[in-house]
Amino acid sequence: MQNLLDLLRSVKTLASPLTAFFIGTLFTCSAYGLLSSSLAIRLNAADVPTFYSGIILSVYYVGYIFATLFSYRIINRVGHIRAFSAYISILSALVLLHAVYFSPLYWGFLRLLEGYCLASALICLESWLNTRSNNKNRGIIMSLYMITSYLGAAFGQLLLNIPDKMGFVIFIFVSVLYSVALVPISLTALPSPDVSKHKSMSLKRLYCVSPVGVAGCIVSGVLVGSVYTLGAIYAEKSGLSLANVSFFMFFTILGGMLIQLPVGRLSDHMDRRFVMMWASGLLFLIAPWIQLFVTEGLPQLIACGMLLGAGTFILYPICVSHVNDKIEDDERTEAAGMLIMLQSLGMIFGPVVISLAMQLFGAISFLLAFSVANGFFVLFALRFIAFRPDANYIAVTKTDPVPLTPTHVYTEITRPDTLMDKAKGIFAEKH
Numbered sequence: 001m002q003n004l005l006d007l008l009r010s011v012k013t014l015a016s017p018l019t020a021f022f023i024g025t026l027f028t029c030s031a032y033g034l035l036s037s038s039l040a041i042r043l044n045a046a047d048v049p050t051f052y053s054g055i056i057l058s059v060y061y062v063g064y065i066f067a068t069l070f071s072y073r074i075i076n077r078v079g080h081i082r083a084f085s086a087y088i089s090i091l092s093a094l095v096l097l098h099a100v101y102f103s104p105l106y107w108g109f110l111r112l113l114e115g116y117c118l119a120s121a122l123i124c125l126e127s128w129l130n131t132r133s134n135n136k137n138r139g140i141i142m143s144l145y146m147i148t149s150y151l152g153a154a155f156g157q158l159l160l161n162i163p164d165k166m167g168f169v170i171f172i173f174v175s176v177l178y179s180v181a182l183v184p185i186s187l188t189a190l191p192s193p194d195v196s197k198h199k200s201m202s203l204k205r206l207y208c209v210s211p212v213g214v215a216g217c218i219v220s221g222v223l224v225g226s227v228y229t230l231g232a233i234y235a236e237k238s239g240l241s242l243a244n245v246s247f248f249m250f251f252t253i254l255g256g257m258l259i260q261l262p263v264g265r266l267s268d269h270m271d272r273r274f275v276m277m278w279a280s281g282l283l284f285l286i287a288p289w290i291q292l293f294v295t296e297g298l299p300q301l302i303a304c305g306m307l308l309g310a311g312t313f314i315l316y317p318i319c320v321s322h323v324n325d326k327i328e329d330d331e332r333t334e335a336a337g338m339l340i341m342l343q344s345l346g347m348i349f350g351p352v353v354i355s356l357a358m359q360l361f362g363a364i365s366f367l368l369a370f371s372v373a374n375g376f377f378v379l380f381a382l383r384f385i386a387f388r389p390d391a392n393y394i395a396v397t398k399t400d401p402v403p404l405t406p407t408h409v410y411t412e413i414t415r416p417d418t419l420m421d422k423a424k425g426i427f428a429e430k431h
Contacts, residue, residue, distance in 0.1 A: 018132065018144070020188035025125060025145065026152040027181035028088065032118060033156030033228070035095060035174045036060075037249055039107065040232045041160070041242075048104055050233060054355025056108040057229040061221070063115025064344030068337040071120035075127075075333060084124040084185055087117040092178040099168035119340055127336035130324045132190075136268065138324055142317040143264025150257035150313060157249040160242075201327070201334040209326045212273045212381050216319035217339050219280070219377040221346020222354075223312040223370060227252060229351040230358070230366060237363040239295050248294070248305045255306030256313025263314050264321075272322040276315060277381040283311025284374035287367045311374070316343060 036057070043053040075083045094114050098107060126145075133141040156177075164170050207214050231252060235245040267275045286307055293300040320339055327335055350373070357365035 020184035022148045024181045024185035025148045027177050029149045029152030030156040031174045031177035033153030034159045036228045037157055037160055037232045038170045040229060044233050044236060050359045051356045054351045056104050058348045058351045059108045060111040060115035061225060061344040061347035063112045064119035065341050067116045067119035068341035071123055072333050072337050075124055080124045080128045084121050085182055087121040088178050088182050091117045092175045095171050095174045099171045123336050123340060127333040130332045131329055138321045139264040139268035142321050143260040146260045146317045147257050150253045154250050154253035157246055160246045201331045203338055206338050210323045212384050213319040213323040214342060215377060215380050216276050216315050217342040218346040219373050220316040221343035222350030222373045225347030226350045226354050227312055230355055234363050234366040244301060248301055251302045251305030252309035255309030259310040259314050267318050272318050273381055273385050276318050277378055279311060279314045280374040280377045284371050287370040291364050291367050
């Protein structure tokens with residue numbers, strides 16, 4: 001009980017200065033979650049083949065890659081707050097254009113632009129957040145950020161049930177959520193990072209710093225991208241009603257949210273690579289069994305969704321924390337961009353391959369792909385954990401220091417005149 005109270009106190013202390021930051025994140029991710037699932041459901045309802053739906057929705061993450069290559073220049077020129085405001089404003093406008101015309105190609109183009117803008121906004125948020133944390137509390141702060149993100153995304157899933165007879169009400173709601181997200185970030189008194197101090201960082205250096213973190217970001221992209229783009233389609237193809245699809249997506253994201261804080265705190269006190277490996281290992285074992293129980297009733301649906309979400313959404317924040325433990329403040333903006341780029345590669349590759357497998361072999365392919373991806377990551381992580389111990393977490397037995405050079409006391413005792421005086425004293429006592 002005392003440990004829980006201590007955890008809550010530390011969370012309150014860390015979160016209070018970042019309240020405006022987290023509120024902006026909450027509304028941003030609500031809009032993102034609602035739009036992603038809504039588009040997937042509409043494409044499925046329009047009888048667009050699953051493989052093509054996967055490609056259209058994955059184009060979004062191509063925009064992520066462009067953002068990681070170019071957006072940092074704007075961020076470093078105008079600052080984090082102005083850049084965030086600009087990108088979210090454009091997003092708010094782009095969303096409304098979905099209601100103008102329905103065409104898979106047209107929607108794919110809009111998704112490309114939306115991906116660029118959202119990824120740029122996330123680079124602003126994550127690089128900003130990492131400059132406000134250190135190696136002792138980065139796990140908890142990243143957990144709070146991810147909790148806020150997933151709480152927003154989960155709330156967005158519940159908005160799928162809004163009646164939309166006219167076909168554009170959902171898009172209006174998404175645009176409003178993005179617009180509201182601007183308010184707390186624009187008005188925050190939190191100082192923006194100093195963009196005058198900036199150091200370039202190569203992908204090679206990033207991999208040398210944390211190979212497990214780099215691989216984890218790619219695998220995380222496969223998992224998270226597949227949940228957001230194909231999760232609703234998987235649930236529908238498994239026989240769930242629209243209401244239950246909404247519940248499944250909600251509890252999947254809720255499971256990812258609830259696991260963040262305890263695992264984030266754990267990762268602050270041990271080698272983060274072990275935490276990544278165990279999380280992936282558990283999802284590797286659990287994923288195939290979800291198919292057997294997800295349609296058995298609401299309690300089973302809730303349990304399956306939360307287990308899937310817990311294993312899927314925990315990997316990325318720990319990877320980010322592990323990388324940021326090992327770099328300097330002036331490298332964080334480019335590092336944030338490259339980590340998002342790596343996750344984006346997984347988000348592009350994962351849904352395209354998994355959607356093709358689902359079209360050929362059915363809904364079960366969705367979960368089997370999760371097991372395969374996590375199995376590869378566990379083997380990769382084991383290799384580096386075995387041969388590259390993390391210097392931040394090597395246990396050292398506490399001992400009293402042994403001086404390598406004579407200390408003042410030792411020198412004083414062993415001086416010739418001191419030894420002679422002591423010998424004379426002992427001789428006088430005996431006689």
